[in-house]
Amino acid sequence: MAAAGPVKVYLDLLSQPCRALHIFLNCVRIPHSVHTVALRKGEHRTEDFTKLNPMQKVPVMVDNGFVLTESDAILKYLANKYDVPEHWYPRQPERRARVDEYTAWHHSYTRPHAAKVFILECLLPAQSGSPVDEVHLNRALSQLDDTLDKLESMFLRRQPFLCGDDLSVADLLSVCELMQPMGGGRDVLQDRPKLQMWRSRVQAAVGDAFDKAHAVLYGVRDRRKAKL
Template identity: 40%
Template sequence: MGLELYLDLLSQPCRSIYIFARSNNIPFEFKHVELFKDSVLGKRPAAGSGAEQPRAGPSNSQGTGKVNLLKKVPALKDGDFTLAECTAILLYLSRKYNTPDHWYPSDIQKRARVDEYLSWHHANIRANAPKTMWIKVLIPLFTGQPLPSEKLQEVMEGLSTSLKQFEERFLQDKAFIIGSEISLADLVAIVELMQPVGVGCDIFEDRPRLLEWRRRVEDAVGKELFFQAHEMILNIKELSNIQIDPQLKEQLAPVLMKMLK
């Protein structure tokens, strides 16, 4: 049995793995897991025809649970071997398929820079960027009411601070985070920063250095692949059509509100 990747492209870590695998021509079976459909959030009403999302396997949350005991995506299954967590999967793919050195350099200092960014990223960019989606789409979906604008402003201020640090500490005047070529650090960063864009918060506006970096990342992985991977997040407001069980709403709404305190 070949390599299987269990992914939901609404998830930013899943998008990084999908883009990495496709851009490096890694053969895999795409197990499309839809976390927001027939799962925790409820069910979509019957829909008409639309753009088909890339998939090479059934949408099956139970199947993912058998692969990943944490029942989360992303998840990898390679024969009898299973693996969870984005960075671990990216490094496994990089090593097994001997991807070009610039992704995770053999040079010890460049590799240390990738590791440094990934460590900083989780406590900064990842701690702020996804909250915009929760505030503008998901929490109103559960509560039936928009959050106060002050809450979004608070999150955007935190994200702005992280973006300033990103530009000054990591990007500086370089084409990419570790130099002249794209690395895993750039890929992990860009998928996270597309979350706010998907809900109408254009963080690249008025940040020319950041915008030019984004364009270079798009070119490096291929624009068609980049936008294919981000098609769902750029249409995230369609989630407002999901029908959620009232009892589930009552149970999860207070939990979601606590996430942003």
């Protein structure tokens, strides 16, 4: 361990990448402090936070004065710097490249497509008071379906986790995105037993850290159910 003090992380657990980081930190037990940035209250637009991240996005990590943004970069930095089990981000070049392959793909497919379903079904109606735009939602669900097909055929294939036999940061980033539509009461893996089993394996591997990170999202889901 090289750090003189705990790593600081700025998070909003309604954010998918923030949840991935939160789960990772709690699993590997890196000393850290969490600073909540409530996006719905506009706290990401304050002057102090904008100095940390001009993009006004979470998560942000500060490690002994070293500021890093982007969840993918933060997870890999922490895995590289701290003495964490190697399966999170393997050192062996081919195995590491598999994780990098998924995380590069993730930003064009899993992340935008799962997020769009949540935005259309939950966020926009809550903000505007308008009904769900079914045409746009069905288009988004179709895009997500294509992405889920690729997750099964390109990444899971016959292996238990996305990048091999062990859990990695790729699985955390992916599962947190695919949980997001739950906020609108939709389980996008409902008809996909292979991906359901993968999600269960991830949950079992990280234990209580999973539900702790998702408590805010479960709250959104339950409040929405109560209104219906």
